[in-house]
Amino acid sequence: MNDDVELTVLMPCLDEARTVGACVAKARGALAELAVAGEVVVADNGSGDGSQKIAASEGARVIAVERRGYGSALQAGIRAARGRYIIMGDADDSYDFRAFWPFLERLRAGQDLVLGNRFKGGIRPGAMPWLHRYVGNPLLSGILRVLFRASVGDAHCGLRGFRRDAILSLSLESSGMEFASEMIVKAVLHGLKISEVPVVLYPDGRNRRPHLRSFRDGCRHLALLCSTRIAAYGSAF
């Protein structure tokens, strides 16, 4: 870690050539405009469409990650980050990286994990499928709230900020999308300070299907919530 870098903006990326350049440019522009000592890191899982070159040409540090999956990419990116704080977000242009200021403010004020909440910030038309917005996300976020007594309104928001050392101390291990749930529930179990900020979700800029598979990934989130709850009960006795 480098003391001169306060913030790493971290993007997991798999075949996002259409959008990753714009995401990196927005994040770098905001760092410069707000005079934050920061860097942009793209954790890439072997994109076959040239995303790595595009990200690097816009000024990102690109980390090549061999182990597949959203969680694997983020874990490698978090380890490689030089910033004291990390703000992570998707490379598909569904979040506006110029809007990271509220996250940084909360982190500077002592929060460990700051989660975006798209239900509070707004979901633009076409940005989130009906099934996720009204069924999958509310259901899984509700189960998380009940099982872990956490006041989290949007457990799957991909835009979040955290203190690097606090999240490293959780030893997160999920390789897939369920990494998003693992981060929250282990933060709750370890007593980290968690808060939420409203964020806007925009339609992504891709011309193909998302990597997320609703049923498969929903089941992986649910399995993670149940197994972590059971393991936590077990270790309490």
Ligand SMILES: Nc1nc2c(ncn2[C@@H]2O[C@H](COP(=O)(O)OP(=O)(O)OP(=O)(O)O)[C@@H](O)[C@H]2O)c(=O)[nH]1
């Ligand atoms: N490195 C890496 N990145 C991934 C992988 N899967 C997804 N991503 C990235 O993680 C981000 C989120 O993936 P999406 O497919 O948009 O998933 P999502 O945003 O949860 O789902 P939608 O709301 O349906 O778009 C994007 O930046 C992807 O490029 C992966 O296996 N490896």
Ligand SMILES: [Mg+2]
């Ligand atoms: Mg997306």
